[in-house]
Structure formats: structure tokens, C-alpha cells
Amino acid sequence: MTPAIVCRNLTKQFGAFRAVDAISFDVQPGEIFGFLGANGAGKTTAMRMLCGLSYPTSGEATVAGYDVYREQEKIKRKIGYMSQKFSLYENLTVRENITFFGGIYGLSDKVLKEKREAMIGTLGLSNEAGKLVGSLPLGWKQKLAFSVAVLHDPAIVFLDEPTGGVDPITRRQFWDLIYAAADRGITVFVTTHYMDEAEYCDRISIMVDGRIEALDAPRLLKERYHAADMQDVFYQLARKAVRSDN
Amino acid sequence: MKQLLVFVRKEFYHVFRDRRTLLILFGLPVTQILLFGYALTSEVKNAAISVVDQSKDPATQAITEKVRASTHFNLAYADQTVHQLETRFRRNEIKCALVFPEGFAEALTHTGKARVQILTDGSDPNTATILTNYLSAILTDYIGQQQAGIPYRIDVQTRMLYNPEMNGSMNFIPGVMALIFMIVCTTLTSVSIVREKETGTMEILLVSPFRPVLVLIAKAIPYLALSVINFLLILFLGVVVLDMPLRGNFFLLFGESALFIITCLSLGLMISTIASTQQTAMLISMMGMMLPTILFTGFLFPLENMPRPLQIISNAIPSRWYYLIVKSVMLKGLGFGYVWKETLILAGMATALLLISLKRFTVRLG
Structure with missing residues (x-):
């Protein structure tokens, strides 16, 4: 099977600052891949390059088999994206948001309607479907945003700190949605601050100062660093950082 | 699409x-x-005016009617003497006044030349100028309507192109x-x-x-x-x-x-x-x-x-x-x-x- 994501020495340079420093890794189809790092470690920059939001300075990468330099348009059809900012339209209703995002991905009216109603049912939002998204609690918004990001059945979904500011119970529910998506064969590429979430991933990478310092299954990483939990692993690696927060 | x-x-x-x-x-x-x-707008509407008519002849009455009909003026008073006007100006009751001397029509028909006085409140020079222009326009208009064949004196006529009513x-x-x-x-x-x-x-x-x-x-x-x-x-x-x-x-x-x-x-x-x-x-x-x-x-x-x-x-x-x-x-x-x-x-x-x-x-x- 061809990997969902392939990175070889991917680098992004902003002037004298090397935000991402020659990172290399593969992500397998259907995998939940955790992308960890302290603030300013370069996670978001790396993710933006993979999503086609910015061009790499050097190195190579393919997403869903397409080249990030030349085939950005093809990549866009194959991926879903949820940013760390909440990113649905607050003054549109739940239903209108789903219709809009389904629409710009070119879903047909019939398919869109089926998917929309199914999604509203799954999320238990039947009573809120006609309400403005701005009036929903944050946790519901995040779940909705995720569902919208995978509405068009992408090969890979990129989640940039999707659970920021959400309570633990809602985070757990959010991860149920992630597992459901992975079961449907969607590759999940997720950045997070929460170390308990890191445990939910199949494999994780930890970025320090633009480089990937460690990459493996959470269990193996804990063994290697003789750590009780991921928090400890992360701490051991991240304290080597010389860069401060940006 | x-x-x-x-x-x-x-x-x-x-x-x-x-x-x-x-x-x-x-x-x-x-x-x-x-x-x-x-x-x-630079247009002035309903400016209070007083007319002092010391002649009371058809000509002055016709002109007074024109002033009354104009939307620019509000013919508020008809005073007898110029002296009364001063008080009105001071009390801010009027913005301008039109004074016809005795024998206005007579002078106009016999000599082709009549005098009329326009008084304005110069403390507001812009409005004063505009009101003077309006009144001049009314007078010119009146003279233009007389077709007695007598060579009335024709004043310099200003007309704003495309916007004659200013x-x-x-x-x-x-x-x-x-x-x-x-x-x-x-x-x-x-x-x-x-x-x-x-x-x-x-x-x-x-x-x-x-x-x-x-x-x-x-x-x-x-x-x-x-x-x-x-x-x-x-x-x-x-x-x-x-x-x-x-x-x-x-x-x-x-x-x-x-x-x-x-x-x-x-x-x-x-x-x-x-x-x-x-x-x-x-x-x-x-x-x-x-x-x-x-x-x-x-x-x-x-x-x-x-x-x-x-x-x-x-x-x-x-x-x-x-x-x-x-x-x-x-x-x-x-x-x-x-x-x-x-x-x-x-x-x-x-x-x-x-x-x-x-x-x-x-x-x-x-």
C-alpha cells in the first residue's frame, strides 16, 4: 500500500529562521498519527505545507500520492482540514454550514442531503439543526467542525489542535468521532497539546526546534524513555529545546 | 459554477x-x-423677509406677490418704515428686507429706472449673498415680464447654467x-x-x-x-x-x-x-x-x-x-x-x- 503521507527532508525557511528542519516520516493509510511539539516547534508550519497552504523551501513530500509542489489542487480534493481556530460560520445555522462546505467540495444535492441529515442524527443535533452555530457550546461546535471536515470522505484529515479549550468529557467524545473516521479508512493527522490524547494515537512524532526527535507508537516511546506516561516522554524531549515560544 | x-x-x-x-x-x-x-445645501429656504412698501402701486404689489410665492422666502412682515426693520433684524425676526420707495411704478414707467433697496443680515454673509441673488432674480424676472415697449433699464443678469434655481x-x-x-x-x-x-x-x-x-x-x-x-x-x-x-x-x-x-x-x-x-x-x-x-x-x-x-x-x-x-x-x-x-x-x-x-x-x- 502506498503511504498516505510521505515526507523526506521537508524544510521551511523564513529568512534566517528554519521553522521546519528537514523532517522525514511516513504515515500509513487509516493510521491515527499524532504530531506533537511545544509551541513554536514547527508543527503548524509543517502541517500547512502538507495541506498546500504554503510551499516548502526544500525537501520532498507527497500527500495521498500527490506532490506538494506540483499537485496542490489534487491534494485539496483528497484532504479535510480543521484548524485550531474554530472554523465554521457563526452566523449560519448548523444545516447551512454543512450545506455550504459540502457544496464547495462539489457534493451533489442528493448526496449532500443524505450526509447532512445522517450527520445531524449522529451528532444528536436534530433540535439544533436550524440554530445559528454561534449559539452552540464550544464542544458541539468542535464536533460539528470535525464532521464537516470529513464530510466529503477525504483520504486524509488534518486536525490542528482540534480540542483546544474543550473539557475532558467532550474531548473523549471528540476522539470517538476520530476513531469512527479512522474506521472508515480516513487517515488522521492530528496535532495536540494534550498528552492523554497522544496515547490515543497509533503512532506519534515529537517535534523539537523544527526537527522530529522521536517517532513511534506511544507504548514503545514510553519504554524507550523509561517513562510512566507520555507527559514524561514529552518533557524529557522538549526540555532540550533552545527555541522559546514564538 | x-x-x-x-x-x-x-x-x-x-x-x-x-x-x-x-x-x-x-x-x-x-x-x-x-x-x-x-x-x-447652499440653498436657502423660507428665509423670513419683510417688505416695506411706501409706494403701494401695481408694480410693487406684483413684485411682493412674487416674493410671497417664492419658496426661498417667507413673507413674514409688511412694515411701514425702515426704522421698524432695524428692530426686526436685531431680534433676528427677519433675514432680509425689501424696501420700495414712494412712486416706484411711476419712476419705472416714466424714467425707465426705479430704485429698490435690499437689506440683508450681513452677520451671515453667505446667506446674505444668496438672498440678495434670489431677490435680484425676482426683480429681473418681473422686469422681463413687462412688455410695455419702454426701454427699462436692464441690470446685469447672472444665471447659473444647469442650475438656474441655485x-x-x-x-x-x-x-x-x-x-x-x-x-x-x-x-x-x-x-x-x-x-x-x-x-x-x-x-x-x-x-x-x-x-x-x-x-x-x-x-x-x-x-x-x-x-x-x-x-x-x-x-x-x-x-x-x-x-x-x-x-x-x-x-x-x-x-x-x-x-x-x-x-x-x-x-x-x-x-x-x-x-x-x-x-x-x-x-x-x-x-x-x-x-x-x-x-x-x-x-x-x-x-x-x-x-x-x-x-x-x-x-x-x-x-x-x-x-x-x-x-x-x-x-x-x-x-x-x-x-x-x-x-x-x-x-x-x-x-x-x-x-x-x-x-x-x-x-x-x-
């Missing part, structure tokens, strides 16, 4: 659900038109139209795009297969449509409420206005590629556009009187050209043959602005 429609529909939802947007879109133009049309709103409305489009179109487009940058939805759009160029187009379409409605509203207010003439072709004016609106929308798009917060976008579009538009459009301050460097700068302001077009078409009734140059300049500006914004918008991805 269908994607574009989906996007445009979403934009309309945004507009109709945001009270602030609606207020800027429709509230601002209506207030400005009425404000400039009524409050800030209707003040005529200068303002084309200018205000330009001002409104400059501000409303640039503000709304720039803010609506920057808002998506701020909330993070722009990233989602850029990650989607929806093309960046289409984002800009889809953003501009609703505002184009609404601005055209706005144009009709302003035109209606101008023509029906403020008595503006529409002497030229309506469709020509419509087309030219659409072109100007597109120019302003493109300017808004360009601002959106510069600004990163809604406040900045708002500030650039409102404050940044307001001053140059007011200064360099020519409707408040004549461009001809400005120093050369400022005149050259004024050429870069789109509203200046639109103002010329509107005046030519609405007031002078001229056809396309007279405004093609201005049209070409506007079209050039629109194209340049649009290309720059598209370029900057896609570069931002890199």
Missing part, C-alpha cells in the same frame, strides 16, 4: 444577518443623501453618490474577506478545492448586486425627494455606476489583501477613503483652485472621474460620446486593482 452559487448564497446570509453590514449598506447612503441634500443638492448628490460607493463598497468587501481571515474560515476555504480567485469573485458578487440596488435607492431619493433632474440616459448612468461600483469593490479586495484585522480594514476603507474622496472628488472643493500637485493627485482618485460622469449624464444630459474618456480611465483602474488583488491573494498562499 454550482460551487460559486453556494458561496454567493452564503455571502447573502452573512449580509442579511449582520445588522452592522445592513446599516452601513443602506443606512449610511440614505442618511448621507438626506444630510447633504437638506442640511448641507438648487444646492445638484452639486452634492453626484458627489455624495461617489462618496457612498467609495466607502460602502470598499468597506464591506474588505471587511468581509478579512473577517474570514480572522475567524480562520479562510484557511478552510484555501485548503478546499474552491479556487482562491473564485473566493474573491464570490465575495464581490453580493456586494455588487446590493450596491446596484443602493444606486437605484439613491437615485430615487435624489430625483424624487430632492428634485434632481435626470436629463441623460438612465441606462448609461446605470452602466457607468456599475463600472464605478466594480472599481470600488476591487479597491476593497485590494485592501483585504493588505489588512489582517477587521479593524484595520475598516480604518483603511472608511478613514483612508473618506478624506481623499471628499477632498479630491471636486464636489466640495473645486479642483481647479487647487495647487498643481494636488490636482495631479486627484487624478488617481476613482470617484473624481465618476463624479464628472454623473454630472455630465444627469445634469447636462450628455451621451456616451462625452464621457468615454472618463469611462476608460475607470475601467483601467478597475482592471489594475483587480489584477493586483488577485496576484496578492494568491501570493499569500506561498
Whole structure:
């Protein structure tokens, strides 16, 4: 099977600052891949390059088999994206948001309607479907945003700190949605601050100062660093950082 | 194409659900038109006047009737002596007075020359001048109506072309139209795009297969449509409420206005590629556009009187050209043959602005 994501020495340079420093890794189809790092470690920059939001300075990468330099348009059809900012339209209703995002991905009216109603049912939002998204609690918004990001059945979904500011119970529910998506064969590429979430991933990478310092299954990483939990692993690696927060 | 429609529909939802947007879109133009049309006009209406008629003959009575009929004056008093007028002026009861000496008609018919005195409140020189002009016009008008064949003395006659009644709103409305489009179109487009940058939805759009160029187009379409409605509203207010003439072709004016609106929308798009917060976008579009538009459009301050460097700068302001077009078409009734140059300049500006914004918008991805 061809990997969902392939990175070889991917680098992004902003002037004298090397935000991402020659990172290399593969992500397998259907995998939940955790992308960890302290603030300013370069996670978001790396993710933006993979999503086609910015061009790499050097190195190579393919997403869903397409080249990030030349085939950005093809990549866009194959991926879903949820940013760390909440990113649905607050003054549109739940239903209108789903219709809009389904629409710009070119879903047909019939398919869109089926998917929309199914999604509203799954999320238990039947009573809120006609309400403005701005009036929903944050946790519901995040779940909705995720569902919208995978509405068009992408090969890979990129989640940039999707659970920021959400309570633990809602985070757990959010991860149920992630597992459901992975079961449907969607590759999940997720950045997070929460170390308990890191445990939910199949494999994780930890970025320090633009480089990937460690990459493996959470269990193996804990063994290697003789750590009780991921928090400890992360701490051991991240304290080597010389860069401060940006 | 269908994607574009989906996007445009979403934009309309945004507009109709945001009270602030609606207020800027429709509230601002209506207030400005009425404000400039009524409050800030150089026209004087219902100025209190007193007529002292010491002659009481058919001629003075006819002239008094004309004053009474004029909307500029409110014939408030008929006094007996000039002395009484002084008190009235002091009490601010009247703005001006017309004094006929004894034997007015007689002098007019026998010598062809009669004297009349106009007194005005010089503490407000602008109004005083305007009122004097109105009264002179009434007198000239009266003399013109007499066809007795006697060579009456003919005074120097001043007549304002295209605006014989000195209707003040005529200068303002084309200018205000330009001002409104400059501000409303640039503000709304720039803010609506920057808002998506701020909330993070722009990233989602850029990650989607929806093309960046289409984002800009889809953003501009609703505002184009609404601005055209706005144009009709302003035109209606101008023509029906403020008595503006529409002497030229309506469709020509419509087309030219659409072109100007597109120019302003493109300017808004360009601002959106510069600004990163809604406040900045708002500030650039409102404050940044307001001053140059007011200064360099020519409707408040004549461009001809400005120093050369400022005149050259004024050429870069789109509203200046639109103002010329509107005046030519609405007031002078001229056809396309007279405004093609201005049209070409506007079209050039629109194209340049649009290309720059598209370029900057896609570069931002890199």
C-alpha cells in the first residue's frame, strides 16, 4: 500500500529562521498519527505545507500520492482540514454550514442531503439543526467542525489542535468521532497539546526546534524513555529545546 | 459554477444577518443623501423677509406677490418704515428686507429706472449673498415680464447654467453618490474577506478545492448586486425627494455606476489583501477613503483652485472621474460620446486593482 503521507527532508525557511528542519516520516493509510511539539516547534508550519497552504523551501513530500509542489489542487480534493481556530460560520445555522462546505467540495444535492441529515442524527443535533452555530457550546461546535471536515470522505484529515479549550468529557467524545473516521479508512493527522490524547494515537512524532526527535507508537516511546506516561516522554524531549515560544 | 452559487448564497446570509453590514449598506447612503441634500445645501429656504412698501402701486404689489410665492422666502412682515426693520433684524425676526420707495411704478414707467433697496443680515454673509441673488432674480424676472415697449433699464443678469434655481443638492448628490460607493463598497468587501481571515474560515476555504480567485469573485458578487440596488435607492431619493433632474440616459448612468461600483469593490479586495484585522480594514476603507474622496472628488472643493500637485493627485482618485460622469449624464444630459474618456480611465483602474488583488491573494498562499 502506498503511504498516505510521505515526507523526506521537508524544510521551511523564513529568512534566517528554519521553522521546519528537514523532517522525514511516513504515515500509513487509516493510521491515527499524532504530531506533537511545544509551541513554536514547527508543527503548524509543517502541517500547512502538507495541506498546500504554503510551499516548502526544500525537501520532498507527497500527500495521498500527490506532490506538494506540483499537485496542490489534487491534494485539496483528497484532504479535510480543521484548524485550531474554530472554523465554521457563526452566523449560519448548523444545516447551512454543512450545506455550504459540502457544496464547495462539489457534493451533489442528493448526496449532500443524505450526509447532512445522517450527520445531524449522529451528532444528536436534530433540535439544533436550524440554530445559528454561534449559539452552540464550544464542544458541539468542535464536533460539528470535525464532521464537516470529513464530510466529503477525504483520504486524509488534518486536525490542528482540534480540542483546544474543550473539557475532558467532550474531548473523549471528540476522539470517538476520530476513531469512527479512522474506521472508515480516513487517515488522521492530528496535532495536540494534550498528552492523554497522544496515547490515543497509533503512532506519534515529537517535534523539537523544527526537527522530529522521536517517532513511534506511544507504548514503545514510553519504554524507550523509561517513562510512566507520555507527559514524561514529552518533557524529557522538549526540555532540550533552545527555541522559546514564538 | 454550482460551487460559486453556494458561496454567493452564503455571502447573502452573512449580509442579511449582520445588522452592522445592513446599516452601513443602506443606512449610511440614505442618511448621507438626506444630510447633504437638506442640511448641507447652499440653498436657502423660507428665509423670513419683510417688505416695506411706501409706494403701494401695481408694480410693487406684483413684485411682493412674487416674493410671497417664492419658496426661498417667507413673507413674514409688511412694515411701514425702515426704522421698524432695524428692530426686526436685531431680534433676528427677519433675514432680509425689501424696501420700495414712494412712486416706484411711476419712476419705472416714466424714467425707465426705479430704485429698490435690499437689506440683508450681513452677520451671515453667505446667506446674505444668496438672498440678495434670489431677490435680484425676482426683480429681473418681473422686469422681463413687462412688455410695455419702454426701454427699462436692464441690470446685469447672472444665471447659473444647469442650475438656474441655485438648487444646492445638484452639486452634492453626484458627489455624495461617489462618496457612498467609495466607502460602502470598499468597506464591506474588505471587511468581509478579512473577517474570514480572522475567524480562520479562510484557511478552510484555501485548503478546499474552491479556487482562491473564485473566493474573491464570490465575495464581490453580493456586494455588487446590493450596491446596484443602493444606486437605484439613491437615485430615487435624489430625483424624487430632492428634485434632481435626470436629463441623460438612465441606462448609461446605470452602466457607468456599475463600472464605478466594480472599481470600488476591487479597491476593497485590494485592501483585504493588505489588512489582517477587521479593524484595520475598516480604518483603511472608511478613514483612508473618506478624506481623499471628499477632498479630491471636486464636489466640495473645486479642483481647479487647487495647487498643481494636488490636482495631479486627484487624478488617481476613482470617484473624481465618476463624479464628472454623473454630472455630465444627469445634469447636462450628455451621451456616451462625452464621457468615454472618463469611462476608460475607470475601467483601467478597475482592471489594475483587480489584477493586483488577485496576484496578492494568491501570493499569500506561498
